[in-house]
Amino acid sequence: MLVDRFGRRVDSFRIAVTSRCNYQCIFCHREGMTGGLRSEALSAGDYGFLAEVSVKLGITSFKLTGGEPLVRDDIVDVVREIASHTRDVSMTTNGSLLPGRAGRLAEAGLSRLNVSLHSLNHSVYRFITGGSTMLERVLKGVDEALDHGVKVKLDFVVMRANLGELKSIIEYASGKGLDVNIIELIPLNTPPEAYREQYTPVDPVVEYLEEASVGKTVRDFQNRPRYIMPSGIVVEVVRGYGNPALCARCTRLRLTPEGWIKTCLFVEEPFVDISSKLKNRDEDGVVEGIRRAVYLREPFFKPGVDIRGR
Template identity: 40%
Template sequence: GGGRRMGAEELGRVVEVASSLGMRRVKLTGGEPLLREDLEEVVREVAEHAEEVSLVTNGVGLEGRAGALAGAGLRRVNVSLDTLDPEKYARLTGVRALDKVVRGIEAALDAGLVPVKLNMLLLRGVNEEEVEGMVEFARERGAKLQLLELIRLPWDPPRIYEAFHLDLSGVEGWLRERGKEVGRRGEQNARRVYRVDGVEVEVVRPMHNSEFCLHCTRLRLTHDGYLKPCLMRRDNLVDLLTPLREGREEEVRRAFELAVERREPFFRGPS
């Protein structure tokens, strides 16, 4: 498509500017990045200017492309996998593709896109009974597991959060019982890491965790060329694409500075 969709070469130029300002790691996420036919080219352009390029994907299209993506410079992948039950997978996603996703995970491991991390979003009454099975699945394949708490985005209907939100304290209790806490992860230091049956399990609970926001160093770039200082907001975006396409390099740099200036914690601690 035309319009504001950014091409691979444009994305490479953005990352080049960002790396000159100290950015080291790039994560390609979505939507679903594998829907881009030129994803290998995007990876190649971006990898020239970043120390690590990783991908977050539903894994459906990964099997046939893992090798080429690794060859283009992709370092590792996170694959969303909320259940190992084919019927439940079809209900949650609308596609019968669990076997494809599993083959995609195995292709990523074979291609050396390691560590492969499995992102499991925990949903009350849906999959909280499957944590143990997912730990075992990860162990058999040498993958890592991330357990994600459902977050309520301001623009989502509240009923989804109310129906499915699961407090992860109970799951963390089980992890401590079965394994042990081995550290904290991330610049936020807000994510606890456990080792259970030889598997590294990370628990991601950003909601109402002021540490998570306070130490956040991430900036998002939308598919249509806006910098987004905060995952939880849509009202403070910075247009990067216009100066980029007009060749105004100094304004592109300024856009990054402006986005950082607009950053403020969404979840604040008690003042």
Template identity: 40%
Template sequence: MVLLDKFGRPFLKLRIVVNDVCNFSCIFCHFEGQPRVVGPKLNADDYGFLAETLAKIGVYDFKLTGGEPLLRADIVDIVRRMKRGSVKISMTTNGFRLAELARELASAGLDRANVSLHVADPDKFSKVTNTPRGWYKRVLEGIDVAHQAGIDIKINAVILRGINDDGSSLKSLVKLASSVGASLQLIELMPVGSGAKIFNELYSPAENMIAHLLNMGARPMYTRKDLHNRPVFYVGGVKVEIVKNWNNPYFCAGCTTMRLTSDGKLKPCLYREPAADLYRPIKERNAEALIREVARVVYLREPTFKLSYSSL
């Protein structure tokens, strides 16, 4: 059984915020659309129950985010408890602790790590993330160890005007991704959280990066229908995904994802407020109540950006 919303979009993927703290302070951080200090957290057993229950309604793809998920002392146990059957577990991380935890995470069943590395330049990296310059090298070490441990690596880069949206910066990122066997994901800046404060100054449309890719000889491969209708290119031995999320109805039309805050609230979209509190049914191990609440929120889902109310 798979749940469909009123627009025919299936619910297939869940982004899970596992904590509300981070040791980086990126200039655009949206913190997954939730406050930085919230209520009590779910534990590893809770997440295991959640994954087991949602798999019954066709959700097999879970992304662990934060905050910085690797700052949780039990993050390896969370991955281990959630990983079962056909379930896929990925994680978005700043990579700071990846070198020390990658082998344990791989053993626990982590399939992929999306590492935030927005520019292949230590000085620019330091300014974007508000971290010491030397942390850039530490992130690279983490990527290398994770790759050797068998974890698929995808480098996340938020597109920022005047910082990394030029052809030279893109070539450097592609070269870096190629050297570590990673794919690359170019993400438009979102006017959420800290991103709202710098949006007018630093927003650069994804079309600019597509133009650079084509100038580099990139070959269009396909469109990811299962995830926001993302266009995918291939250049220099690297797969490059374009995440054009802002004011893009085609992106919303292909959305198969919802979000869970670190205190168990279900959000139908980054731009929406929580629509259900799943904390109690998860803690009570009430699968029926959990599925009922999830089904209710799926029914309420609507695209944030629409072509028209009659065409989606």
């Protein structure tokens, strides 16, 4: 088992397989990566090798993200390579490219999907996503994924533009048996003006969930509160910024499209470059890089420390 200097176990990899995306969402944190497009340096086989080595170290969960992971032509192969070493391969997606591909992803071994669904109103959806008109394709993709046995969870970033849709999103999710992540907007890579205009605290949402739910638990991963709704679905609240409780139970390493390990969403440096080790199938080198990254990890938000102005 991998454990960092703060006693936190590390058992998951969040892998950005590309920085390209067919959307331009106003709130996108771009996985904490600054600058323009990043080189997609790794092949499907490279990701398979990463999984093979990581699993030996105790990493059991792999989440593919981007950008939009489905813009990669070989994304089904990426899933298949990783899934040959673990049962827990998930993906976060805007869902617009799911129709016609959900079945192949399921067959390759994809077990779970997080689909971004920040509005069911076409005009609000276009505003949030930078002009996309593909809401119907997203909803179709959700249905196709469910038809092929892939578990789907919805991601809903709370903003002033969509706050009034919370209940309709939960109703939609309840009708299909989908859990929901309610995510607080964070300032990372969000244009300052957009952040000021759209940020709203999730406190009113939490108050609503406290009243509307029939039970509450806390997820071990990142100390996320989970509300059980009357329909049986679970609504999870993600406060990713200024939240020491989340950092205290974070179990994640991140990988950039270049093949660099990133120790935290909010930390640009240091990176641990394992790209050449993966390409050369250097197991010892990959192990050394992972262990180095685990050693460098530390909670970004700590109790009693106000770093919002950092």
